[in-house]
Amino acid sequence: MNFQKQLESKQFIVLAEMNTPKGIDVSRFVMDIRQLKDRVDAVVVPDLDNGVMRMNALAGGVLAKRQGLETLIHVYCRDRNRMALQADLLAAHALGLHNLIVAPAQEISQCDHRDAAVVNDLNETGLLETIGTLQNGKDLAGFDLEGRPEFTVGCLMTPWSDKASFEEEIKLTQKKISLGASYVVTPPVFDTGRFAQQLAVLQTLNVPIVATVFLIKSVAVARYIAANEPGAYISEDLIRRIRKAQDREIECLKIAGETVSRLRDMTQAVLIQTMGWEHRLPALLDAAGL
């Protein structure tokens, strides 16, 4: 079922994020995707995620789609001007990639090519408008397109640290929805209790909510997030649970799996991020009872 239909069906949707390789050897990428067939509803291919130069999402998306999985790709503004972005969107559509997530991009000083020039010709709202324009059969210069692309477009919310930044993020997201985003992907949810409190506000957005589940892979990662992302709410209990576990790896998968199954009753969809542990996704899904 295509992603648009999945959203309409109101069924619970499981998405898994798959990062493309830095290089041309796609064997692991493809293998990791294959083992998800019939286990997730779609895969999400980010584009140069976390500011790492790697194979782009267009190629990754096509490879994923070839394995028979419904595919979503990220699009972002830092490295391409409006001409290149539109050209890539047309290419994506022609190659069968009809699901987009308009994503923010890492600032260039936090990327692995810090000396690169930055484009930022459009920003996320501008890109959403651009997608709308293309869907109306025109390009941004007003020229007619041969054939009209149709995309299912979502947007990403960036992490908030307090009430004020949550409100700002909600306002910005409302703007993005008014410009065509038809679903919203949240920042990683670690504490479903806290998330439940925010859900009432998120639901006022009136679009399907995709909650992100980030696989914590070690005590160090948990501590890092706890210290650097005040809005993440990683508790000492959680860190202790990993630290005390006999098999920490299994424990981490269990924790993420439990989060997924709890979110099942709260949101329409989850997006699982494993960041390098894509091969462990089946085990994580087992832990989630999926």
Add this chain to the structure above:
Amino acid sequence: MITAERKPLEEIINCVKPFERILLVGCNECVTVCAAGGRKEVGIVSSALQMAFLKQGKNLQIKEHTLERQCDPEYVEELSTMITGVDAVVSMACGCGVQEVARRFKTVPVFPAVNTKFMGASERQGIWAERCQGCGDCLLGVTGGICPIARCSKQLLNGPCGGSGSGKCEISPDVDCAWHLIWERLKALGLQDRYEQIIPAKDWRTGRGGGPRKIIREDLAE
């Protein structure tokens, strides 16, 4: 210097429409030299605004003042006595000056009356041209004193492109080809071998690539 051009009067009128009393502030530096926002232009804009509003039966009160340097907090402080009772400030300085006024006076709206254009030089009376884009790692030493980033339409670090003809750039017969100028100058300096060297891909970190830039001089900072 930083060059600027006055905004269309219509746009300035629209900004000040809701207000009764404004402070119109010029700057005695770059915008004076490029005849966009110095004392003289402050006077001209002031009269034009007054006339435009009088026609609509409105009496706009305008205080005029031109600072020595509007991007310098020391001079901006002068406005603190003038700003009482003022509903809005209209600044005729470059974007740096406008922001310095806005930073100092948090509760009064500030509007720009000029469009800040570029860092350039006067080619001849009444003509200013772009010369530098502040890349933060100056190449002029290897390009014969002519900047390919600011003056080549394609920002080529190794030019010219195929569009260079009779010393002009392909975008317009009015635009000199920067790489033609570079070559001619290197020749005149007897430095043709410089031209053979390949200039590597630029590290844009020193430019806008790394976010808003700042200079910190430990020896001068208080």
